[in-house]
Amino acid sequence: MSEAAARRANTEPRWLRLALTAVGLGFLFFFLAMPLAAVFSQAFAGGWNAYLEGLRHPDTLSAVWLTVFIAVVVLPFNVAFGVAASWAIAKFDFRGKSLLITLIDLPFAISPVVAGLVFLLIFGAQGLFGPWLGEHDIKIVFALPGMVIVTLFITFPFVARELIPLMQAQGKDEEEAAVSLGASGWQMFFRVTLPNIRWGLLYGVILANARAMGEFGAVSVVSGHIRGETNTLPLHVEIVYNEYNAIGAFAAASVLALLALVTLAAKALVEWKIRQETAMRQADLPPDESSPRS
Amino acid sequence: MKRALPGFGLSLGFTLVYLSLLVLLPLSGLVFKSSALDLGQFWDIATGERALASYRVSFGASLLAAAINAFFGLIVAWVLVRYPFPGRRFVDSLVDLPFALPTAVAGITLATLYADTGWIGRQLEPLGLKVAFTPLGIVVALTFIGLPFVVRTLQPVIEDIEPEVEEAAATLGATRWQTFRRVLLPGIFPALLTGFTLAFSRAIGEYGSVIFIAGNMPLISEITPLLIISKLEQYDVIGATALACVMLFISFALLLAVNGLQWWAANRHHGKERTSL
Numbered sequence: 107m108s109e110a111a112a113r114r115a116n117t118e119p120r121w122l123r124l125a126l127t128a129v130g131l132g133f134l135f136f137f138l139a140m141p142l143a144a145v146f147s148q149a150f151a152g153g154w155n156a157y158l159e160g161l162r163h164p165d166t167l168s169a170v171w172l173t174v175f176i177a178v179v180v181l182p183f184n185v186a187f188g189v190a191a192s193w194a195i196a197k198f199d200f201r202g203k204s205l206l207i208t209l210i211d212l213p214f215a216i217s218p219v220v221a222g223l224v225f226l227l228i229f230g231a232q233g234l235f236g237p238w239l240g241e242h243d244i245k246i247v248f249a250l251p252g253m254v255i256v257t258l259f260i261t262f263p264f265v266a267r268e269l270i271p272l273m274q275a276q277g278k279d280e281e282e283a284a285v286s287l288g289a290s291g292w293q294m295f296f297r298v299t300l301p302n303i304r305w306g307l308l309y310g311v312i313l314a315n316a317r318a319m320g321e322f323g324a325v326s327v328v329s330g331h332i333r334g335e336t337n338t339l340p341l342h343v344e345i346v347y348n349e350y351n352a353i354g355a356f357a358a359a360s361v362l363a364l365l366a367l368v369t370l371a372a373k374a375l376v377e378w379k380i381r382q383e384t385a386m387r388q389a390d391l392p393p394d395e396s397s398p399r400s
Numbered sequence: 401m402k403r404a405l406p407g408f409g410l411s412l413g414f415t416l417v418y419l420s421l422l423v424l425l426p427l428s429g430l431v432f433k434s435s436a437l438d439l440g441q442f443w444d445i446a447t448g449e450r451a452l453a454s455y456r457v458s459f460g461a462s463l464l465a466a467a468i469n470a471f472f473g474l475i476v477a478w479v480l481v482r483y484p485f486p487g488r489r490f491v492d493s494l495v496d497l498p499f500a501l502p503t504a505v506a507g508i509t510l511a512t513l514y515a516d517t518g519w520i521g522r523q524l525e526p527l528g529l530k531v532a533f534t535p536l537g538i539v540v541a542l543t544f545i546g547l548p549f550v551v552r553t554l555q556p557v558i559e560d561i562e563p564e565v566e567e568a569a570a571t572l573g574a575t576r577w578q579t580f581r582r583v584l585l586p587g588i589f590p591a592l593l594t595g596f597t598l599a600f601s602r603a604i605g606e607y608g609s610v611i612f613i614a615g616n617m618p619l620i621s622e623i624t625p626l627l628i629i630s631k632l633e634q635y636d637v638i639g640a641t642a643l644a645c646v647m648l649f650i651s652f653a654l655l656l657a658v659n660g661l662q663w664w665a666a667n668r669h670h671g672k673e674r675t676s677l
Contacts, residue, residue: 116566116567116570126479130472130475130476130478130479133475133476134491134495138495138547140519142501145505145509148512187414189411190418193407194408194411194412198405198412200412206415208655208659214602215601215605216605216651217606218607220605220625220647220648220651223628223641224426224427225426227429227433227637228426230637233433234429259426262418281405282405290406316500320502320504321502322503322504322607322608323607326607326608327629339502340608343505344508352512359504359505359508359509362501362504362505365500367500370494370496370500374489
């Protein structure tokens with residue numbers, strides 16, 4: 107078979123290609139593009155001033171601040187856990203490894219509502235530690251600490267899930283070389299491992315951040331819903347929307363939609379960076395291995 | 401001589417302590433709390449009229465949404481991998497929007513779009529089709545939430561199809577449809593099923609995007625996570641816990657199913673490589 111005929115055999119007729127493209131893009135238009143456009147169109151439905159008024163409301167501002175605060179507290183923990191877990195899982199063999207990986211996936215499988223409830227049952231007034239916490243006047247649930255803990259739970263898999271396959275693919279030759287040349291454990295980590303995984307790490311942090319800032323169900327269960335105090339931006343959107351203040355709700359929502367767009371752009375950028383580095387590594391390797399040094 | 405890498409004890413120890421505090425301890429709290437119920441009470445709550453209706457709504461809507469996503473997701477993944485068109489990169493990154501957009505934002509936006517006065521609802525109203533505040537609205541929200549799963553699990557698999565396979569089928573006289581049906585589809589089917597299951601399991605637990613568009617009528621358009629919330633709001637912690645146990649059990653079952661499917665997909669692949677050698 108000629109080259110052109112083979113290529114033709116490997117694809118669909120032109121009309122079918124066009125039809126499938128139209129169906130696929132039409133589906134994405136209705137389910138992705140229209141909602142995205144609607145957020146901003148609704149936010150600006152009352153004009154620029156009404157939009158700014160919604161944004162400048164003290165409750166909105168305090169919700170923004172709380173959302174950022176929670177993310178800033180949670181992300182370093184995610185990074186530490188992600189790096190530790192993926193180091194153990196990717197570079198060593200031990201029993202129960204697949205169970206550990208399944209356990210890390212758990213927050214993705216559990217309903218956010220159940221995740222919130224679980225912490226309510228531990229730290230709530232009728233919960234396991236409830237009486238003790240009450241005696242010592244420590245408030246976790248319906249207050250900031252509970253919201254931070256729940257967000258930690260919801261977001262801990264993200265960094266680990268990016269790093270495990272990356273570290274597995276990179277193998278352990280470079281680290282072993284560093285150690286045999288006399289590097290200490292931390293020297294090896296900061297000079298060899300960290301530079302190798304930095305883009306994957308950043309990728310995981312971007313995803314974890316989007317989830318931390320956007321989480322609704324789980325945080326809603328343990329938040330006290332006190333305006334200006336324990337309302338994150340997503341919770342604030344709900345309250346304002348239920349008060350039939352559509353412009354205010356969509357003004358706050360537009361901030362979150364913007365965050366989503368920034369997340370997607372950053373994600374695409376990091377993906378491109380990762381592809382580039384993988385390509386460079388692959389281009390580097392064969393000559394090193396095949397050509398004998400003279 | 402190669403030396404063992406350092407840090408195994410430290411990293412695994414930290415991981416285990418972290419997971420114990422954040423996952424095992426809270427889950428044991430759930431088991432502890434539900435042990436206050438005897439089996440009969442638990443059964444009564446878990447199979448109450450409202451609970452059964454909520455399972456029906458949750459399962460029905462999630463299945464339908466996952467099926468819609470499997471069908472259109474296959475087309476979208478195929479188009480994105482195989483057909484070059486202007487703006488493909490942009491469309492490709494947009495597919496992850498449901499992962500990045502907070503669910504509350506998705507919820508109020510879809511409710512607005514599909515309400516009688518919304519861009520889409522306005523077009524559907526003359527046709528007698530009501531989406532917002534009906535079970536159909538739940539399907540729309542869950543379709544949005546699950547959209548990336550099928551596309552993202554299929555894309556790498558479609559990229560990995562070797563052209564020789566299709567060429568061979570064509571050379572042997574298969575029509576394009578036969579090639580797809582008999583050669584390509586069996587190869588991508590495990591991934592399709594994995595994506596379907598992932599979308600389904602995400603949909604079962606989804607809360608934020610659904611509650612705004614569902615109407616939340618008990619027995620008709622009330623999903624199980626919402627029933628848990630309303631039990632909590634009535635200070636019925638025990639009832640909420642019982643339902644949470646049911647949902648947790650379903651989540652575990654689905655997690656195992658996904659792991660099994662991925663194992664199946666991986667092993668098929670290895671099997672193929674072994675026979676080709």
